[in-house]
Amino acid sequence: MSTPTVPKLRTRKPTGAIPWPKILLEGEEKAGKSFLAASFTGCDRTGQAYWLELGEDTADEYAAVPGADYLLIEHNGTYRDILGQIEAVHAEAKRAASAGEPPVVLVIDSVSLLWRMLVNWTQDRGRRSKTGQKKLRFDPDAEIKPGMNLWNDATERWNRVMYLVRTMPGIVLLLARGKEVQAVDGAGEPIPNTKTWRVEGQKSLAYDATVWVRLLRGDDHAYVVGARSLKFQVPREGKPKAMPNFSVESLVFDLMGCGPHSAPRQAPQLTGDLAQPWITEVEETAEKHGIPGLQKLWKKVGADKTLSRDEVNVIRHAITQQVAALKNPPKIEDPTSDAARLRAAALAEQDEQGEPEPDPFDEAPYAPAA
Secondary structure (H helix, E strand, C coil), rough: CCCCCCCCCCCCCCCCCCEEEEEEEEEECCCCHHHHHHEEECCCCCEEEECCCCCCCCCCCHHHHHCHHHHHHCHHHHHHHHHHHHHHHHHHHHHHCCCCCCCCCCEEEEEHHHHHHHHHHHHHHHHHHHHHHEEEEEEEECCCCCCCCHHHHHHHHEEEEEEEEHHCEEEEEEEEEEEEEEEEECCCEEEEEEEEECCCCCHHHHHHHCCEEEEEECCCCCEEEEEEECCCCCCCCCCCEEECCCCCCHHHHHHCCCCCCCCCCCCCCCCCCCCHHHHHHHHHHHHHHHHHHHHHHHHHCCCCCCCCCCCCCCCCHHHHHHHHHHHCCCCCCCCCCCHHHHCCCCCCCCCCCCCCCCCCCCCCCCCCCC
């Protein structure tokens, strides 16, 4: 029996470089979050600043804030376009870092409304599901609770945005809404006379930030709730640290000690297999180039020697599904018609099992790579 090959150990010495921070700037309404972010965008120690406005309407006006200097990112309001624009900023930040230029700055105003968009999408999908439609036929006002699989889809979309934020070699300001709310116990029941602070966003938002800053309306101080830094400390007992005369510039360059040396090594993307990046490419190819583009991608997958047989099968199955969807787009009909209601009732009684999709390019979709 042959001895298994042992992988070669790869190591390096840590550089001690301070990464450019991802700053969560949250607080009450009209507390000055957008104003603080805008005033930082013209800092002479940073490069080009970009402002991604999601559900807010201040970016055009706030160009007049003293010190503001940013470009407003245009998008059509869809998740795919928003993600694409963040990817474009990410690519520009990598280019600037490689060229030794000052760091790119990205302001997202606000991530609370990004998550709200994904929540609304999930709730709409729950109402469109077979279970949701069945309940709504009997009670149009029935409460529909989306399944965990739908919430997982929303979380995955959120994570794709946050991955770009975390790995961007530049400074990111995440603006969010925060407020004091009634505390609840483990069963969801209100706790009398007890308040707690809640940041509106996906529950892991604070984990994705290097520094967490809170603003209160009518208070001249900013409060640092938490920070991952060796340069300054936030009390561990949970009480936020008050910061008089706060500015984002002083936080980044003075308190955290960032500077020209802040160019950390890019960590590789964590992925369970090599298929996942290809699945994203399949979706984008279907949208941009249709069936001809998918046919080229099919051959490209087969020629990639780094993919295992199982990974090739997974990717080609995704291509098959996209081709089927392009060849047979869903029919749009009036859901209130009698015929549609009868058809929906009949479908609700049928088993969802169906035949596998045929090979779209006259090749075996589950064949191993050539």
